Amino acid sequence: MISNRAASTADIKTHTVVIVGGGAAGISVASSIHKRDRNIDIAIIEPATTHHYQPGWTMVGGGVFRPEVTSKPMSDVMPGFVSWYRQTVTSIAQDKNQVDLADGSSLQYKALVLAPGLELNWGAIDGLEPALGTNGVTSNYREGMASYTWEMVQKLKQGTALFSQPPMPIKCAGAPQKAMYLSADYWLKHGVLSNMDIQFHNAGAVLFGVPDYVPALEAYIEKYGIDPNFQSNLIAVNGPARKAVFRTTDPEGNSQDREISFDMLHAVPPQRAPEFIRESTLANEGGWLDLEDDTLRHKTFTNIFGLGDVSGTGNAKTAAAVRKQAPVVAENLVATLHNKPLQAAYLGYGSCPLTVENGRIVLAEFGYGGVLQPSFPTWINDGTQATKAAWWLKAKQLPTLYWYGMLKGHEWLAKPAHRSGLD
Known part of the structure; x- marks a missing residue:
């Protein structure tokens, strides 16, 4: 039970840097800060x-x-090297440089890093959450549910398979399509694709937000015989009846609901910032953490920084974005502690390895405004085409680089850019 009592003096501990969140963003930035100054006292809050x-x-x-x-x-x-608080954050009292925790205690800080990730809003789709894991309803976004996805893909020999994508922003915007392509590739290689009606229902208006990668994806849509439906948003699921309801919107803004029967449904829920962010003065109008695009410092509170999925910056929400963001936050936070100008800049880099088949990937690398930002050698990332080398990187190398590189503060291909106008 969450206590609402005010924290006593004995319940308040102080650290130089407090980091909210122990996911990819929180641990990576802690390691990057420690790499720059081993004397900084760091705490991480992660339940x-x-x-x-x-x-x-x-x-x-x-x-x-x-x-x-x-x-x-x-x-x-x-x-x-960090003090780990296995607690849940209830609120941020930025006027007191204080983070309040569920057990009634508080942590005070000189600098705060917010990296709590985002919240999957399962309840926004009527009937979806209780349907998960039964009657062919699945989601790779749900912890432990991806195994059920694979089970359904193997079992299904004919019928209708629906794949949904909610309104943006979401974490890894290509993931709803990745699930679809890998499934279709399996059905193709096992000789049952011709028996399948595969539909992609995207609440957005385009296949992928960066136009340069769309032709390669469209080629796979055609190869697998997928029926793409744009501005088609999943709003309800009836698991036992195996029916899904999509709200479609035409260019004039008129909408109508359409019920579709399915044998398999891979559903992705809408996503939002955690409540203690979106309901606070730290949030922008969309409810996301209100950060400067380049420095990743809060637009109002100069000793607060953020990174990862909670950020309101216009980049893709991916682990690859975190890889580039962590060194920027670390450099600028250390500069703040020493009253120096902020030199490091994040240019919006994100990477989305689009698994279009088992063995090939379209490695999308881009920054703010959809500007291409290739960082890997051309033998791995050959422009905007699917390659075997990109698959090798994703399947064989990136997990090891994540566990033993990024989380340890090894900033591979992640040197911060220099802010324009500064020497």
Whole structure:
């Protein structure tokens, strides 16, 4: 039960830097700060006992990874140099430089880093949450559910398979399509694709937000015979009846509801910032953390920084974005502690390895405004086409680089840009 009592003086502890969140963003930025100044006292607030490599869940759903390789005990990845508070944050009192916790205690800070991730709003789709894991209803976004996705893909020999994508922003915007392509590739290779009616229902108006990558994806849409439906938003699921309701909107803004029967439904819920962010003065109009695009410092509170999925910046919400963001936050936070100008800049980099088949990936790398930002050698990332080398990177290298590189503060291909106008 969450206590509402005010924290006494004995309940208040102080750290130089407090980080909210022990996911990819929180641990990576802690390691990057420690790399720059080992004397900084750092605390991380994270209630979870398990740390997940979430980019691997799509691969589990496609039968490529075993589920156990995508998680480790939080105690194994939490840095030994931090004070770890296994608590939930209830509120941020930025006027007092204080974070309030569910047990009634508080932490005070000189600098705060907010990296709590986002919230999957399952309840926004009527009937979806109770339907998950039964009657062919699944989601790779749900912890432990990707194995059921793979089970359904293998079992299904004919019928209708629906794949949904909610309104933006969401984490890893390509993931709803990845699940679809890997499923279709399996059905193709096992000779049942001609028996399948595959439909992609995207609440957005385009296949992918960066136009340069759309032709390659459209080629796979055609190859697999997928029926794309745009501005078609999943609003309700009846699991026992195996029916889904989509609200479609025409260019004039008129909408109508359409019920579709299915044999398999891979559903992705709408997503939002955690309540203690979206209901606070720290949020922008959309409810996301209100950060400067380049410095990742809060637009109002100069000793607060943020990164990862909670950010209101216009980049893709991916682990690859965190890889570039963590060094920027670390450099600028250390500069803030020493009353120096902020030199490091984040240019919006994000990477989305689009698994279009088992063995090939379109490696999308881009920044703010959809500007391409290739960072890997051309033999890995050959422009905007699907390659075997990109698959090798995703399937064989990135998990190891995540666990033993990024989380440890090894900033591979992640040197911060220099803010324009500064020497």
